[in-house]
Every structure is written in C-alpha cells, then in structure tokens.
Amino acid sequence: MTFPQRRPRRLRTTAAIRRLVAESKLDVDDLIAPLFVREGITDPEPIHSLPGVVQHSRGSLRQEVKELRDLGVPAIVLFGVPEQKDAMGSQAWNPDGIVQVALKDLRDDLGDDVVLMADLCVDEYTDHGHCGIVDIYGNVDNDATLELYERAALAQANAGAHVVAPSGMMDGQVLAIREALDDEGHTDTAILAYAAKYASALYGPFRDAVDVSIADGGDRKGYQQDFRNAREALTEIHADIEQGADMVMVKPAMAYLDIIAKARAEVDIPLAAYQVSGEYSMIKAAGANGWIDEDAVSFEHLMAIKRAGADMILTYYSRHIAERLSS
Numbered sequence: 001m002t003f004p005q006r007r008p009r010r011l012r013t014t015a016a017i018r019r020l021v022a023e024s025k026l027d028v029d030d031l032i033a034p035l036f037v038r039e040g041i042t043d044p045e046p047i048h049s050l051p052g053v054v055q056h057s058r059g060s061l062r063q064e065v066k067e068l069r070d071l072g073v074p075a076i077v078l079f080g081v082p083e084q085k086d087a088m089g090s091q092a093w094n095p096d097g098i099v100q101v102a103l104k105d106l107r108d109d110l111g112d113d114v115v116l117m118a119d120l121c122v123d124e125y126t127d128h129g130h131c132g133i134v135d136i137y138g139n140v141d142n143d144a145t146l147e148l149y150e151r152a153a154l155a156q157a158n159a160g161a162h163v164v165a166p167s168g169m170m171d172g173q174v175l176a177i178r179e180a181l182d183d184e185g186h187t188d189t190a191i192l193a194y195a196a197k198y199a200s201a202l203y204g205p206f207r208d209a210v211d212v213s214i215a216d217g218g219d220r221k222g223y224q225q226d227f228r229n230a231r232e233a234l235t236e237i238h239a240d241i242e243q244g245a246d247m248v249m250v251k252p253a254m255a256y257l258d259i260i261a262k263a264r265a266e267v268d269i270p271l272a273a274y275q276v277s278g279e280y281s282m283i284k285a286a287g288a289n290g291w292i293d294e295d296a297v298s299f300e301h302l303m304a305i306k307r308a309g310a311d312m313i314l315t316y317y318s319r320h321i322a323e324r325l326s327s
C-alpha cells in the first residue's frame, strides 16, 4: 500500500494556515443582541435563569445599546415587559407602551447607527400568556390575532423600528403585517419572520425574562412547530417568503442545525438563527460549574450555527463575542 499523497493535516499545522483555510467566519456584523426592557423600573433587574442578562430600565437600555454600537454590533431585537397585561395584549400597540417608548429613545439617541428590531408578538402583553386571542375553547384564534399583529407592527414602525420580527407563528402573519405597513406608508420597514419556530422547552429562561407563564399549564404546540418535523419547516419558510418576508429565521439553533442547513440550500434571502435562552443558560450553567469552558463552547456553538448556513445569529452572547473579537 502506498502512503496517501493527500494529507489534510498539512493545512492544520499552524494557526495562520488554519485561519487561511477556515471555511466559516464569525464576525461582529453577524450579531443581533436580544434585549429586554421593563416598564416602571429605574435600575436594571437580573434574570435568575439567564445569568448576565437583565431586564433593562429605559435608561440602562439606552446605555447598553450605545455600548453595543461602539463595539460594532449592527442590530438589536427588543422585547418589552409591561406593567399591565390584559386578554388582548393591548400594550403591544399602545404608542406609550414600553417597547414603543424605548424604540423612540433609541432612535433619538442612535438614528440609523444600529438596526432596531422589535419582536412582534403579544405573549409578553397578554394575561394568559398566549401569542394571540384565545377563543372560548381555549384555542388561539389565528385570523382574529392577525389584526392585533397589524396594530403592533404599525405602533413599532411609528416608534422607529427598522425591522419588525413576527414571532407568533400565526398563518398569514407576514402578509397581514406587510399590507398594514404599506398602507400606512411604512414601505421601508423590513420584516424578519420567525418562519421555522419550534415549540421548544429551550424557551424556559426567556419566559422568566418577560414574566410570562402560560395559563392552565398550557403550551404553544397548537401554533409553533412540532420538533419531530423537518420538511414542514421548508413549507413555513417558503410561505413567509411568498408573503413578503425580507429575512427568515430558524429557532432554536443548536438542536436545529439540520433545519438551518436545509433552509440555506433552498433560500437566497438572509437567513437568521436564534440561539435561544435555554441554549445560552445551559452553557452558562455548565461553565459556572467548571464542567466546560464557557468561552470556548459558546464560540464553538456560534461557529457551528454559521457553518450550518446562518447569515446572522440572535444571541445573548452578542456583547461577549463582540468584546472578544475587538480585543
């Protein structure tokens, strides 16, 4: 047997050559930082299940986004925690609602320096914790809910959002929002659709972050995707693109790299992936116990998400990665 001429290890011999041939890159330009802003507080409040992440006051949010801008992070996505919740989630479209006033603050401070994205859903604002109007049988009424999303989209665009990001998984939500925005002249407001969003237990810490518990021990399996299904994700993504989505998202990320890769193969528009709260907290917890190297694992996971085909990543590690890349 002759020894093989091709020796892949030749290209692994020095750090410089590894850098040269690396297929995937993680850049600060790929990062979208999810941020929480809570009504009625003056100091930021820690979130026990999301170590290092806080519920911001309006003031601390402004400071944080300025610092992210200075670190080169191009985008944030904002979630609101209102003081009042009701059956419809009406604070989601109140012009004085927490996300709307916070968007105005940020637009005043930063203009177009940072892409301001607003998560568009009502679950943070409803007293039952569902992403829409609940009918007498306890189901979320798809078509009635679309009207709420239209109102929220307009309120967010009026407040200065560059991008609205519908996350409720109602059928037809992208088209409804696109038409509502266009009718009011918001033709430049883009839509990042949470297109393939799974009913995942990995959203647990997020629900602490936004003070949401779903009434009667309920779940979102009636509207978010079943994690046994992959082909269905492509159906969802194509539907959202046809309806006018400018960018599409797969969520969660790490356990769904097959979905990201499949989507990348079929989709030419920008593809986002959301490394969700539970993914972040698992790394944090194991790191805090000294069981894994948090810095290395977080970097490896984010790189894997890029390698699978995502153009951009929503991650609670955005600031950490930006600091690491700039040092």
Ligand code: PBG
Residues within 6 Å of the ligand: 119, 120, 121, 122, 123, 124, 167, 168, 202, 203, 204, 205, 206, 207, 220, 275, 276, 277, 278
């Ligand atoms: C819905 C929304 C959720 C997340 C983002 N948007 C929660 C849900 O669908 O239950 C989860 C994000 C995370 O876990 O980090 N507004």
